[in-house]
Amino acid sequence: MRRFLISSVLLIALTSIIYSCQDAGKIKQDVYYVNGRDLYIKHCQNCHGANGEGLGILAPPLTDTLFLKMNKQKLACFIKNGIKDTIVVNGQKYEGTMPAFPELYDIDIAQLLVYISNSFGNKQGMYTPEQVSGDLKGCK
Amino acid sequence: MKLQLSTSLSFLTAAVIFISSCQDGKKLPILGPRAAETVKNADGSTSIDTVYKTIPAFSFLNQDSVAITNDKFKDKIYIADFFFTSCSTICPTMHRNMKEIFEKYKDNPEVMYLSHTIDFKYDTPSVLKKYAQKLGVDDGRWQFVHGSKDSVYKIAENDYLVAVIEDSTAKDGYIHQGWLVLIDKQKRIRGAYDGTDTKQVAQLMKDIPVLLAEDKK
Numbered sequence: 001m002r003r004f005l006i007s008s009v010l011l012i013a014l015t016s017i018i019y020s021c022q023d024a025g026k027i028k029q030d031v032y033y034v035n036g037r038d039l040y041i042k043h044c045q046n047c048h049g050a051n052g053e054g055l056g057i058l059a060p061p062l063t064d065t066l067f068l069k070m071n072k073q074k075l076a077c078f079i080k081n082g083i084k085d086t087i088v089v090n091g092q093k094y095e096g097t098m099p100a101f102p103e104l105y106d107i108d109i110a111q112l113l114v115y116i117s118n119s120f121g122n123k124q125g126m127y128t129p130e131q132v133s134g135d136l137k138g139c140k
Numbered sequence: 141m142k143l144q145l146s147t148s149l150s151f152l153t154a155a156v157i158f159i160s161s162c163q164d165g166k167k168l169p170i171l172g173p174r175a176a177e178t179v180k181n182a183d184g185s186t187s188i189d190t191v192y193k194t195i196p197a198f199s200f201l202n203q204d205s206v207a208i209t210n211d212k213f214k215d216k217i218y219i220a221d222f223f224f225t226s227c228s229t230i231c232p233t234m235h236r237n238m239k240e241i242f243e244k245y246k247d248n249p250e251v252m253y254l255s256h257t258i259d260f261k262y263d264t265p266s267v268l269k270k271y272a273q274k275l276g277v278d279d280g281r282w283q284f285v286h287g288s289k290d291s292v293y294k295i296a297e298n299d300y301l302v303a304v305i306e307d308s309t310a311k312d313g314y315i316h317q318g319w320l321v322l323i324d325k326q327k328r329i330r331g332a333y334d335g336t337d338t339k340q341v342a343q344l345m346k347d348i349p350v351l352l353a354e355d356k357k
Contacts, residue, residue: 046229046231046233047228047232049236055232055235055275056239056275056276057274057275057276058271058274058275059232096274099312
């Protein structure tokens with residue numbers, strides 16, 4: 001009986017260690033997501049809306065998963081430097097400019113991107129600050 | 141017997157107060173400073189009348205480069221605000237909320253909207269036209285107007301009681317309050333609601349039918 005108890009406790013401990021290891025990445029992503037939501041409310045929601053729905057043809061929606069995927073390397077540049085060119089989102093042309101947010105750090109941008117690309121019907125996983133700083137070097 | 145009478149009397153008074161307070165609750169307050177003025181009656185006697193603050197005559201260029209005056213809002217109630225097209229802070233939220241009201245009263249020509257730009261340098265009528273089209277509200281019920289700095293800032297501060305300031309240290313160059321000001325058919329201010337606050341905008345939506353009903357009596 002005693003042996004059974006000890007072995008079952010050990011087994012539970014072992015599984016929980018493995019389980020938490022596997023989930024460390026997920027936990028980090030969740031932390032980024034929650035922080036990203038605060039940043040989104042502060043910097044983005046005015047124009048893009050609480051549900052990423054955009055505002056008329058003034059501000060595009062953030063629900064175009066394909067756009068986010070195709071422009072993955074440019075997203076950090078869009079936030080940091082703003083947008084002056086015409087872009088096409090959900091088949092609609094958007095001609096206005098998006099303001100730049102030079103005050104945001106790489107980690108802020110990473111958290112924002114995790115929030116946006118995993119909300120509003122998007123599901124694109126993690127962005128790291130390293131990815132962001134790499135992407136920012138490639139900005140036009 | 142005496143006790144019974146006084147009880148029923150107090151019940152009656154309570155009922156009267158209750159009913160009259162209900163009716164009062166259906167009227168919006170008249171805001172802004174007011175003055176007492178002596179007026180002459182038809183029979184030659186004089187009496188004191190209350191004069192409420194009203195929006196004075198104005199003339200601004202709208203998004204179609206047409207000069208519009210108070211006449212545009214004759215027999216209408218309207219919601220006025222101050223914004224600028226390149227504003228990235230509170231204006232999009234204000235106009236998102238205002239657009240919701242705009243859509244809700246789509247079939248009521250008695251309700252209009254008047255947005256003044258405070259960016260007198262950049263927001264020319266053609267810029268306002270583009271903005272109105274992009275917001276999806278360019279059907280004439282929502283007027284976007286441009287005027288000289290002096291005329292717009294003066295009417296904001298003195299008449300609609302909204303603070304607007306040109307400030308080069310602010311992110312977009314201007315600071316302003318996000319009030320949506322409700323004006324009745326007599327050009328009086330009947331409400332001011334924070335256009336960025338969903339609760340206050342919901343209150344505005346509730347108050348519009350109250351104001352419309354008032355004129356029907």
